[in-house]
Amino acid sequence: MEYMTESVTCTPGHILCCDCGVPISPNPANICVACLRSKVDISQGIPKQVSISFCKQCQRYFQPPGTWIQCALESRELLALCLKKIKAPLSKVRLVDASFVWTEPHSKRLKVKLTIQKEVMNGAILQQVFVVDYVVQPQMCGDCHRVEAKDFWKAVVQVRQKTLHKKTFYYLEQLILKYGMHQNTLRIKEIHDGLDFYYSSKQHAQKMVEFLQCTVPTRYKASQRLISQDIHSNTYNYKSTFSVEIVPICKDNVVCLSSKLAQSLGNMNQICVCIRVTSVIHLIDPNTLQVADIDGNTFWSHLFNSLCHPRQLEEFIVMDCSIVRDLKRSAGAGMISKKHTLGEVWVQKTSEMNTDKQYFCRTHLGHLLNPGDLVLGFDLANCNLNDEHVNKMKSDRIPDVVLIKKSYDRTKRQRRRNWKLKELAKERENMDADNERQYQDFLEDLEEDEAIRKNVNIYRDSTIPVESDTDDEGAPRISLAEMLEDLHISQDATGEEGRT
Secondary structure: OOOOOOOOOOOOOOEEOOOOOOEEOOOOOOOOHHHHHHHOOOOOOOOOEEEEEEEOOOOEEEEOOOEEEOOOOOOHHHHHHHHHHOHHHHOOOEEEEEEEEOOOOOOOEEEEEEEEEEEEOOOEEEEEEEEEEEEEEEOOOHHHHHHHHOOOOOEEEEEEOOOOOOHHHHHHHHHHHHHOOOOOEEEEEEEOOEEEEEEOOHHHHHHHHHHHHHHOOEEEEEEEEEEEEEOOOOEEEEEEEEEEEEOOOOOOOEEEOOHHHHHHOOOOOOEEEEEEEOOOEEEEOOOOOEEEEEOHHHHHHOOOOEOOOHHHOEEEEEEEEEEOOOOOOOOOOOOEOOOOEOEEEEEEEHHHOOOOOOEEEEEOEOOOOOOOOEEEEEEOOOOOOOOHHHHOOOHHHOOOEEEEEEOOOHHHHHHOOOEEOOOOOOEEOOOOOOHHHHHHHHHHHHHHOHHHHOOOOOEEOOOOOOOOOOOOOOOOOOOHHHOEOOOOEEEOOOOOEEEO
């Protein structure tokens, strides 16, 4: 009787798995990898789904216990942050490799593939690969929460100017935009006589005050109020206030200097016209074309005020104009403007055309005026001037009319204006209906004064067709070479950035 025996042959150096009988290389557990994995899960205890906090406002991730960090997608910093979320369970195994698995950017998911090793069953080392899914949850960080609350602030800069016109504020707004001084503000509040800038730190407020001192003539006062204190740690919480006052002089104002100040500026006449306000006050004498610059310290030491406000500007028509060629200058006279021409003109009010009353005056606009032109000016002869410096002057030293600027058709200028400016995001309250007219005055000043234009970012308005640099009446225009292209960044449905 024959017996047939079925034998399993094993290659040299191999043994049979004690569970399934598959030939395997010898290992301390004498079990194949498949059976070993069915018995032991080395990833047990490591969470497969973890939440991670993300602030949408500042694009930062939360790193416990109280830090918010900026990380790009699939960056090493973000991978380190994800591994720290499961640091305790990972300490029981050996981390061999970690990498991101690509996910759609708007899915609010981050997937990390981990490769780990662990010693099991009599010293056998088992390696396993698995994926941890991180759910990105929106959470507002403390800094952004304070910004959104709009009531949490550590310092405020209160900028004020005691004038009826906001030309200086419009100019200051463009300087703040150009140099990015509004980036650290919590909010900007506009009131009837100025602006309030709120900050989360006193250092940012001090930086703004220094910027204002370099751009416009100012003076300021600083104060602080105690909010709370901790006597155990000797810490104090203050709210600081910086009150900044801008000189109450704007472009196109007629001022009367004190006799002492006028003498120190080269014996110029006391009645002057402010042609612009930058870091100093630029004055011109309409009788001699003599110019002078007055800084903030000089102004506060020798105070003077505007004789007339912009609403008192009257329209005159030029009856006759002649250029003054030879001007006798007194000893010690100051600098003469090269951009203006001295002229002697006869003008008549457009409201008095049915009379024969005319006024004679000298003006610094001799290069612009011709008979029949319209010009804006102040009638000092029929005005009640309540000023201490004017009251001390002789009557023959006070001109009857001071001409300010040539008048053009505002509607036509506004329609042909092919440029625009950007504005600060401000909270407005108690606004006057006169602001639009004042803003149009500022835009016209930019067109007429190249020196101010150099400090302002002017953008091309694509909705207005391109025309010549001057219109039919000769009104000044801004050339295309001085304009910037207004660049808009948008996102399409695929999440890619595009330009419009």
